[in-house]
Amino acid sequence: MKLNDRGLLIVISGPSGVGKGTVRKALFAREKHNLEYSVSMTTRKPREGEVDGIDYYFVNRDEFQQRINDGKLLEYAEFVGNYYGTPIDYVENRLVAGKEVVLEIEVQGAMQVREKMPDAVFIFIVPPSKRALRDRITKRATESEEIINQRMEKAEREFNMAHKYDYIVVNDTVENAADRIMAIIRAEHAKTERSIHRYMQMLEVE
Amino acid sequence: MKLNDRGLLIVISGPSGVGKGTVRKALFAREKHNLEYSVSMTTRKPREGEVDGIDYYFVNRDEFQQRINDGKLLEYAEFVGNYYGTPIDYVENRLVAGKEVVLEIEVQGAMQVREKMPDAVFIFIVPPSKRALRDRITKRATESEEIINQRMEKAEREFNMAHKYDYIVVNDTVENAADRIMAIIRAEHAKTERSIHRYMQMLEVE
Numbered sequence: 463m464k465l466n467d468r469g470l471l472i473v474i475s476g477p478s479g480v481g482k483g484t485v486r487k488a489l490f491a492r493e494k495h496n497l498e499y500s501v502s503m504t505t506r507k508p509r510e511g512e513v514d515g516i517d518y519y520f521v522n523r524d525e526f527q528q529r530i531n532d533g534k535l536l537e538y539a540e541f542v543g544n545y546y547g548t549p550i551d552y553v554e555n556r557l558v559a560g561k562e563v564v565l566e567i568e569v570q571g572a573m574q575v576r577e578k579m580p581d582a583v584f585i586f587i588v589p590p591s592k593r594a595l596r597d598r599i600t601k602r603a604t605e606s607e608e609i610i611n612q613r614m615e616k617a618e619r620e621f622n623m624a625h626k627y628d629y630i631v632v633n634d635t636v637e638n639a640a641d642r643i644m645a646i647i648r649a650e651h652a653k654t655e656r657s658i659h660r661y662m663q664m665l666e667v668e
Numbered sequence: 669m670k671l672n673d674r675g676l677l678i679v680i681s682g683p684s685g686v687g688k689g690t691v692r693k694a695l696f697a698r699e700k701h702n703l704e705y706s707v708s709m710t711t712r713k714p715r716e717g718e719v720d721g722i723d724y725y726f727v728n729r730d731e732f733q734q735r736i737n738d739g740k741l742l743e744y745a746e747f748v749g750n751y752y753g754t755p756i757d758y759v760e761n762r763l764v765a766g767k768e769v770v771l772e773i774e775v776q777g778a779m780q781v782r783e784k785m786p787d788a789v790f791i792f793i794v795p796p797s798k799r800a801l802r803d804r805i806t807k808r809a810t811e812s813e814e815i816i817n818q819r820m821e822k823a824e825r826e827f828n829m830a831h832k833y834d835y836i837v838v839n840d841t842v843e844n845a846a847d848r849i850m851a852i853i854r855a856e857h858a859k860t861e862r863s864i865h866r867y868m869q870m871l872e873v874e
Contacts, residue, residue: 645851654792
């Protein structure tokens, strides 16, 4: 029995290379969950096998620009000439349906969401140590030492954004990190500010 | 791996008859936990089988009064001529040792704790409905209808204290309520304000 029926918007972010995507996949692989992944919108062309509405909402540049102008994106950014963003109407619709909507986004995007949806839950995933992050980036990358160093520098700048988040979750193991996020979701629903309204209604019934 | 090594002070409270004690016992019956129950101090005489330091710290009235005067009690109250209270030094000692210290106390006491330890976690246990609370009080009580009504009235006054707590936990089933409290403890440790200090230290290590 939940006192808060509305779903939560869960923003999972963190420095580059920390394993946000892996943690997110571990969450969705759980047997019982009420999570829904927020599909992004993009102006880039679909790749082989990508399905509209599942991998991305594929739109043209005019449509995307219109959404920006109308304030209909929770956050957006441009990468190598293409727009990527989160449509606000879809998110709102799923929250009302009681789903916990999960956004897995970069630090810059997360700060935009904070402005539009201050009651979202902001989780910053961090590595257990700098060394662990370097190992992770090195293992993943096929690139040169120089590229690895550039990525580490980017990650180090992003490390300092932690204080802007509600929670810091250590990705020591993927399952531990996922457990912590599930606990955060459960605890957030029990927060007085989210649950007192339903609780007061309950008291009115004899 | 926890970013916050210090234990949390968990204050479990709620309206009379809601089952605070049952929920607390269910928490301590869990296989893996890091909880410690805060033993109260009292001026009442030990009953048969009660052990000093386990059931209560038994002290005389002068000692208790001295502790009040010295501000060495987190909270206290007088019931039928006897003092009951929570010694602050014991609690502090266990928190530093990394234990989650659990206080199960009445609403009045909880508000005193809030003043002395604002960073404690305040959980308000509520029944799933008024009807459920009445059933509970009726089942437990051997008393008359009048006493039951008095208890319900007391509970109804206490219902309104919910907004002073951090979390509202519904005691629909004891295990559900205990699950929610464990999730709250886990989430609270991940809160940025509690974990950023250790996180920043971690970043200093290469």
